[in-house]
Amino acid sequence: MLTRLKGGIIFDPARGVNGKKKDIYIRDGKIVRKPPAQSKIDSTIDINNKIVMAGGIDINTHIGGGKINIARMLVPEDHIENTDNSAKIKRSGSGYFTPTSHLLLIALVIVTQKWDTPVVLNRLCYRSTLVRPIWKWLTHRLSILVHTAYWVMMIFFCR
């Protein structure tokens, strides 16, 4: 059974795929390479412009739920005082206590990038059992630093 997921935007940090629009093919429950042109596709699922990423991320958000939206509507002053301009990588938005979802894509990119940094650093580590814990401590701290710097750059320099 061959399934095609059509038109999704893929984030795969392990392979350096960063927001590329590409189809995904699944055969018998496993992701496979693009099959030859004449293959019979049993099912095509249109995921146009939807974000695709590896699972294992539990998304439980209160982005657009009824309650937080009521909160936003109740404090227009919070949004008037804290508006955020649109830029190349983000939409405009507003709110400090009850922010909008305009930074969501950035948060997503940061989440995926954050886990990439220690992976890359750890590829360079020693096999020695003595040095390994020290190296682990160091790369963990470095990844937090890189992550924080990235976040700061995104918020303050990309307006």
Add this chain to the structure above:
Amino acid sequence: MSTKNQTHLYKDLACPFCSLHCDDLEVRNSAGKLIVEKNACSIATSQYEKPGILSTPMIFGEKTTLDKALAKAASILKNSNQPLFTGSASDVNGCRSLMALADKSGAIVDHLHGDSMVSNLRILQNKGWITTTLTEIKNRADLLIFIGTDASSRYPRFFERLVWDQPSLAGLKKNKRHITYIGDDLDIEQGKNPNGNKPTLIKPNRESINETLSILRALLKGTKIEENLIDSQTLTRLRKLVDLIRAANYGVLIWDPAEFSSTDGELSVQIISDLLRELNQKQRFAGLSLGGSDGGTTFNSVCTWQSGFPLRVNFSEKRPVHDMFAYSTKNLLNRAHVDSLLWLNNFDTSLSVPRTKIPRIMISRATRKISENIDVYIPIATPGLEHKGNLMRMDGVLSLPLRKLRESEHLSAAHILDKLRELA
């Protein structure tokens, strides 16, 4: 799954055609023709059974390709200093795509029902209110007071689904429910209890509904009412209503901002909001606002979680600017503050694009006759009939999933708006 040449009966469907979104409909697809079989009201039946028209994009009434229509629409938006997006009647994904396009094009966003929704929103922002959900009403309400509306005219199954339906929790017996209407020109037929009890009707005589409500508030506070202030029959009925209110376990005040006058509507909502606050000091009372059909509740929600503000928002300064009065469609068109208009309408084809001389882009459910004065027309598929989607219910607490019942050659609103955004 192709449904083109088969007959298939779909059950437990959520209906997109009013903000009650009844979810027990049964509709049959008979070779592409939809036939309602169970649980649909007159509005739903007429909308579901409309033939699926195959229409093509048009430029000034001349048939054209989708690519050309999109290119023309994109150029209108690019050359426009202040676009206005209105109608905005679509499902969640359609609204999301519209907001993304508005952010990019620097447009003002409003909704078809903006004028009435603003009455509510102003009060919510300035005073707050206490509201309830449809399920709470169904399970708990023993006194329902309809203010300025009868609910059944615009929401035909309101009473069938929420009032006289068998409650499922809290053990409320439906013969214990009292129904009262306050207002003029109301159809009180559905308010009749199946056990025979008639609803109470308080019809303001010379007074406006605001005066009647204010006197009710004063009576509840124990204020002395002068004899000549109000018609004596109305006063007697109001005193009886005070007794009913005091005896209620869980009372609900129900209104529809679209049915208040455009000038005094906000005041009516304010009085209701104050009444609710006062009543809740000693007992339990909550409000329910009707309205929000044609994706009104949906659009308001999407606009709020993405821009931070409910209707109406302007993106021309690259950030959301909120002004409920300046950015009304009527005001903007009358004062020529906008130089292009994009009309989005997924549902009711009897509605027409506002009349104006500025360039108009019409992205709408397929209709046969398109005026040659419309610059660009692009037909779209209907959510809940021709593609999946979601719509938020009138009480704003949940969204109903919509299903695809038949194939269509047209794309969804979200698809078209996303393509337009890539070009604009």
